[in-house]
Amino acid sequence: MKAEIAVLDIQGTHRIYTELHRSRTPAGTILLVNGSLSTLTSFAQTLRYLQPHFNVVLFDLPYAGQSRRHNNHQRLLSREDEADIIVGLIEHFQADHLLSFSWGGIASLKALARRPRHVRKAAIYSFSPVINGAMLDYLERGSQVLGACDRDGIAALVNGTIGKHLPSLYQRYNHRHIRSLELYEYAQMKFHVDTVLHHEGRSCVSQADAIDIPLLFLNGEWDEYTTPQDARLFAQHARQCDFHRVARAGHFIDVEHKRACLETRDAVLDFLLAPAIAQRQAVAV
Template sequence: MRPEIAVLDIQGQFRVYTEFYRADAAEKTIILVNGSMATTASFAQTARNLYPKFNVVLYDQPYAGKSKAHNLHSQPLTKELEGQILLELIDHFAAEHILSFSWGGAAALIALAQRPRRIEKAVISSFSPVVNVHMRDYLERGVRHLGAFDRYELGHLVNDTIGKHLPSLFKRFNYKHVSTLDIHEYVQMHFHISQVLCIDQLCYLNAAQNIDVPVLFLNGEWDEYTAAEDAKLFGKHVANCQFSTLKSTGHFLDMEHKAACSDSQKALLSFLKPEPATKRSRYNEVQHHHAFAL
């Protein structure tokens, strides 16, 4: 797996580092949306689960990973802007599917609510519309450590809460990553968490009502923070949705153990499997007739 690497200009405002894993036999392209404080490296296992059945697109938000050297960081990005960036990338790579992880689900929902005509299916993993007592405790402690730029306490907090089911090696990588971020990244996360703590929780559900493609909500059985039962609230708002709970797994799903990795792959491929050839042919004729513009 060797990606085609590009740094794309987004409307003259941002430059976004991207990795495109092109599979010659793949008929569909899926774009993966990171969670908070994460980079393309966080999706290494997920990308392997999807490639080469799909072309896979990874990217870093303008403030993170290999994008941050190409951008000014004068002010934090809103989730609305992150949703707009995602829409631009969907258009650029002609992606048919979206897969988001954790708080990347907020940007994904915002983008999906705009009904991008290319998108056929979406997977929202480790996300729920509810800030429950466990998530609120995690976020309130996190915003205190971020406000004080306390790198080490923040690293321990992530591993002791949402990352508590990760293998020890992954916890070490997690701690090193979280405790060595740039100051502007802590400012970004402080801004984001403060918004989440103050936001009307119905905003995600209201956005979900506009989604017109099938969506799979994928959560871990042991995840107290974005609980599977809380995610099921989307069932009343997304017209065409499914729910899957991975057994014996927490927030980080396919990263936690081999069985979870296999179960996650099965859930994704079962949901995203290609349409029958006859139906796909008719769809292509419609797409050829109606030009797309974003």
């Protein structure tokens, strides 16, 4: 089924390119929020296993992908701005589920903390509430190469750290994609990285305290940057949360190999398709 494409005006400020992929027998509508330096195309694998069950909404932030040409890029966006966009898209599509990947988790948790009326569950991939040593090193090196607009250096850093468990084909695609980005995209990413390094924006425990829907955190067993152990710290703050460690997978859990994709698919569908009341009871036990 062909995607329904629209460019939406969010709050009269941002023009957002969206794709609605309808399911023939939807159990609901799910909004997918991608990570830094990514576009909606990064969710191609995720779309395949979600669309049989859900209407799937993909989008690009104003500075990325298909949204770039519709915006003027006169100012950098904060995570609060991105949360505004997510809430606006939830309202427009009446999305009752949300899934985020990696750095998309910051704005997603901020959005969920506002308790948008439609959302019933959310799955958070490859995210944790702390900056461990490996992540700190990655961010500090990232700030340097982003500031220098070192295109090959940025791509090499991503592939050599969070992307090191990706197949070589994906790494080549990553390299081509990252080195082709506009200068304002590098500036936007450096702004987010520096904000986190100054201990702002990364601490999501206050947002987790305010979220009253079930959350599922999925992290790869081999992910040194957002580890399954660190993700479990959310249990001290989120009211209803569960966790799944994807075996023999790194940061890009569902695209690294087939077995990791199938395990991720099964875990997230079991969570999303379970009755909400049953899920709350299971977490409470």
